[in-house]
Amino acid sequence: MHIxxxxxxxxxxxxxxxxxxxxxxxxxSAAELTDLIHTVLPSCPKPLLHIGEGSNLLFMGDFxxxxxxxxxxxxxxxxxxxxxxxxxxxxxxIMDDFIDHAISHGWYGLENLSLIPGQVGASAVQNIGAxxxxxxxxxxxxxxxxxxxxxxxxxxxxxxxxxxxxxxFKDADYRGRYAVVSVEYALSKHFAPHLxxxxxxxxxxxxxxxxxxxxxxxxxxxxIGIRQNKLPDPKVQGNAGSFFMNxxxxxxxxxxxxxxxPNAPKYDIDANRVKVPAAxxxxxxxxxGQNLQRAGVHSRQPLVLVNLGGATGAxxxxxxxxxxxxxxxxxxxHISPEVIFV
Numbered sequence: 056m057h058i059x060x061x062x063x064x065x066x067x068x069x070x071x072x073x074x075x076x077x078x079x080x081x082x083x084s085a086a087e088l089t090d091l092i093h094t095v096l097p098s099c100p101k102p103l104l105h106i107g108e109g110s111n112l113l114f115m116g117d118f119x120x121x122x123x124x125x126x127x128x129x130x131x132x133x134x135x136x137x138x139x140x141x142x143x144x145x146x147x148x149i150m151d152d153f154i155d156h157a158i159s160h161g162w163y164g165l166e167n168l169s170l171i172p173g174q175v176g177a178s179a180v181q182n183i184g185a186x187x188x189x190x191x192x193x194x195x196x197x198x199x200x201x202x203x204x205x206x207x208x209x210x211x212x213x214x215x216x217x218x219x220x221x222x223x224f225k226d227a228d229y230r231g232r233y234a235v236v237s238v239e240y241a242l243s244k245h246f247a248p249h250l251x252x253x254x255x256x257x258x259x260x261x262x263x264x265x266x267x268x269x270x271x272x273x274x275x276x277x278x279i280g281i282r283q284n285k286l287p288d289p290k291v292q293g294n295a296g297s298f299f300m301n302x303x304x305x306x307x308x309x310x311x312x313x314x315x316x317p318n319a320p321k322y323d324i325d326a327n328r329v330k331v332p333a334a335x336x337x338x339x340x341x342x343x344g345q346n347l348q349r350a351g352v353h354s355r356q357p358l359v360l361v362n363l364g365g366a367t368g369a370x371x372x373x374x375x376x377x378x379x380x381x382x383x384x385x386x387x388x389h390i391s392p393e394v395i396f397v
Contacts, residue, residue: 056091057081064118068109069172070371071293071362078121085200085207085236088123092205096121103202104397105234107146107174111181111295113394115368123202123234125176130156133239140242141195146176146235150183153240158271162242164193166271167249169278172289172296176235180224181393182217186278187252191217195241197224199233208233219330220300220393246271255281285356293362294353298375299333299390312386333382333390334358340381350374372396 062079065071077100082088096103099121106112106122127145130153134141140162144153150173154165167188173181178190179197194217197210216223223229250256250266258277259266269277287294301322304312309329312319316339321329337343337357344354349366350373353359360371375392382390 056083056087056095058095062122064109064114064122067106067122067124068112068114069289069293070109070113070295070368071289071366072114072368074114074117074368076118076120076122079124080121081124081126083126085198088125088200088234088236089205089207092200092202096202102231104231105176105202107177108149108172110172110289111177111394112397113295113368113371114397115372118397125174125234125236127236128152129237135244138244140244141239142242143198143237143239144175145237146174148175149173150175150178154275157240157242158275161244163244163246163271164188164242165190165240166274167252167255167278169275170282175238179215179235179238180222182220182222184220185282186255187249189217189219191215191222193240193242194238196239197235198237198239199235201232202234203232219303248274250274286359287353287356287361293366294359295394297333297358298360298392298394299337299358299378300393301330301333302336302388302390303328303330304388305329308388312388315386331388332358336382336386336388336390337378340378340385342378342381347374347377352378368396 059079062076064076065073082091100119102120104120104122125147128148129145131143133143151170153175154169157165167186168183171183171185179194182189182191195212197215199208248269256266258281259269264273303324305328309321320335321331323329334357342352343357345352346363348370349363350371351361351363353361360374379390382388
């Protein structure tokens with residue numbers, strides 16, 4: 056356990072917001088957090104906010120409450136057989152480090168999520184996803200501690216209600232009530248790559264490799280290369296990755312968009328719905344590479360809003376609001392932020 060006061064959150068948010076928290080409490084285990092809730096946290100300023108790397112947060116100013124950080128990075132095997140393995144991972148483990156560890160040990164299923172920023176705990180809350188794979192596809196259980204009464208609770212996969220960029224932990228009845236302390240991932244010992252999304256096959260061919268015989272390490276390197284080519288490094292330019300979620304709309308709405316721009320890109324969801332790339336909608340509205348004050352739209356990936364230097368949360372939100380307004384005015388489609396405003 057470690058308690059600090061008046062702490063800069065600059066190292067704890069990838070947008071590079073230079074704001075402060077009244078109190079920051081770091082804990083190492085579920086048992087330690089339980090003890091903290093009974094003994095220390097009642098006298099700490101409220102609200103309580105449990106965060107990881109802050110890779111999906113936009114701080115609007117100083118935080119007057121208490122930030123909770125998990126330092127548990129353990130990886131433990133829960134069960135395994137000849138074909139599958141279940142591992143329990145501490146919430147404080149960097150997700151990309153876990154993916155690298157998994158591949159090194161012959162555990163497969165998460166390769167397409169390589170280089171997504173954030174910690175394992177956040178992966179279960181946000182249901183992070185990329186290139187046709189979502190964290191929820193592999194999550195078996197999520198172990199939590201109630202911040203209200205220190206009771207422990209394990210959420211089975213079906214209870215987590217995973218869908219596109221959503222989990223039960225983002226619902227109003229659960230948001231902020233639980234701290235994720237560890238996550239169980241069910242992985243395969245047989246590599247079965249997911250290649251039919253986002254130009255992965257073309258990138259594999261461009262690298263002189265054969266898609267049908269690619270290995271897990273090679274696929275991870277390809278995914279990392281794709282992300283590095285089109286996404287800014289938050290250590291160099293503050294950002295929170297994809298700022299907006301791709302809107303899921305009816306096929307009738309999609310056909311209406313095609314009357315504005317023929318053959319608009321889409322990904323089929325089911326017989327009645329499609330997903331339209333928010334990046335394409337934003338670019339069509341002329342925002343790619345543009346800025347508003349000290350907040351900008353990335354020049355290679357318009358889904359990403361960036362801190363051009365000294366931007367405030369209010370400036371980033373103002374840019375977000377303008378983009379959302381213009382997309383709706385042009386296409387009649389609402390796009391929603393994936394980033395959480397604090």
